[in-house]
Amino acid sequence: CLPDEAKVILKSLASKWKNVLDPNALEVIPLKGAMTNEVFQIKWQTIEGEMSRKVLVRIYGEGTNIFFDRANEIRTFEFISKNGQGPRLLGRFAQGRVEEFIRARTLSAPDLRDPTISALIASKMKEFHDLEMPGSKNVYLWDRLRNWLSEARRLSSPEEVETFRLDIMDKEISLLEKELSVSLKRIGFCHNDLQYGNIMLDEVTNSVTDYEYASYNPIAYDIANHFTEMAANYHTETPHVLDFSKYPGMESEQFMFEKY
DSSP: OOOHHHHHHHHHHHHHOTTBSOTTOEEEEEEOOOSSEEEEEEEEEBTTSSOEEEEEEEEEOTTGGGTSOHHHHHHHHHHHHHTTSSOOEEEEETTEEEEEOOOOEEOOGGGGGOHHHHHHHHHHHHHHHTOOOSSOOOOOHHHHHHHHHHHHHHHSOHHHHHHTTTTTHHHHHHHHHHHHHHHOOOEEEEOSOOOGGGBEEOTTTOOBOOOTTOEEEEHHHHHHHHHHHTTOOSSSSOTTOOOGGGSOOHHHHHHHHHHO
16 A cells, blocks of 8 residues: 555665564555545564554645645745754655654544643644745635635536535635735734644654644634634544534633733
């Protein structure tokens, strides 16, 4: 299930680790929870016996490039990892990459409503927003919405265009851009996809993962998106349906603002 390019990188990495018994004897374990990629834990037996060396392989989902710029995502990943905000990049191949394996657990939907975890997310979000990324600092939100709308129209039938009102949505985007660009003036480097599956809880790093959608945007948008993600549960038969009874109340929002 792993591309040959990935296997070459993995064997090269393992051969440099003196405690690995056999660089060719790797164990591949599929991991659940990823939305757009296939993710695997890779293990090698070590001379210590029960101990093992581990890395993570991420294989990009087919067709996901219509949602984000993969080259930009890689640059973001490299920069953020150098700034201690996530796993280290260990290797790249055409269809994916090899990352440091973080010994942590991915959050679940209910975790987002835990005050202790919410406080950690708020502080991590602040660190993220304060990052000085190289390159353009232009807001990308509106162009991204228009790009997605264009792709949705291309893939939809005339009936679907009418049902989902795709023919008028560009006007709504322009209206929102005009109205909100005046008030949302604080721009920062935003994650843009801070849902529970992209947050790994580690007592040392409290890592945030998966930077595919990261870009400069109004920080208020990033916070609002996180609140909306609290209404989502991607591990149901209807992952696209939001349950707004789970949306945080004013007290929970204020708590997070204070921790931010």
